[in-house]
Amino acid sequence: MKRRLFAHLAATVLTVAAFGLAPLAHAGDESPDAMIKRLSDEVMASIKADKGVQTGDMAKIMALVDSKIMPNVNFQRMTAAAVGPAWRQASPDQQKRLQEEFKTLLIRTYSGALDQVNDQVITVKPLRAAPTDTDVVVRSEVRGRGDPIQLDYRMEKAPSGWKIYNLNVLGVWLVETYRSQFAQEINAKGVDGLIATLAERNRSNAAKKS
Template structure:
């Protein structure tokens, strides 16, 4: 797998949160972050392998799924703000709303392209570091399949009794930081509205490629 596919795979696993909620399982309020990630990872792999439409990259189905399920379990505002960087604080509430909408679509479209890569992979979670009282943690996992193991790490924060994902690391590259460097160039050239327009155009282009 090349780095682009690995970043796509990271975005794909981010949305395991949504697929995990398809099963009516009562989860303990004190679920540990590593147990949460293991459960979500197992659930997304099972969902992909069991659903022919998802395997074929049904983008409309994926978008509807994420719209209804992913937002309660991921701190998406924090992810978007971190990706946009300092300019987020200067953005109006309407601009922040548009940025979140377009960034979400970008990630959904990205991982939909990675679904075809999922085959015989399994997920292993590495031993959790830190104290049980920590509220900001790193969960390290490996994807094992036909090639070399792939490092995939998660940053999570505790909000109330729940853990929320706000960043992912693939082979040493943090997803949010990767987008931040891309977004900074657009903001410097054309401002926040320019970034929104660029994201909107990129999403339309991706949708066109998918439907062609």
């Protein structure tokens, strides 16, 4: 399997893990690395057991994401960071649209690699953080065929437990990658232009899948 495909696989797993296909148990008591380990194991098992998810059934994937996303990820923070300074000038309706289109973009972009999940194992590395830290990086690796894939999570401590707000695949942070793309659109067309571009990309991705 080519390294590019492994990168897509890793991004898929971390995206789905961040969106939480498994319920969050005892979130307030879990350490961030323990949470990632549990989610990773449960998500991999869920993907391997569900042929519909593996084959990219978007209705099934979206239903799972929509039912579990909020307990596990601060998606507003993730979207705001990707949009950059323009987020503060966006209206509540624009912010809502940005989150919706960004979520759809992430799911549709990486869902195609779900059928490649078979013998991969995710190993969570020992956490380097003080007990009082409220913002940490949990590092892990996806091991299977070929070289290990670096897979890291930026997490913040919230009253309800640890939340993921950024993702790193092979040394590239997801938010920073999209921030540069979004900045070009915003500079050229404004926030509404970015929303329209994301919506069009999502329609195009959906058409390719159908």
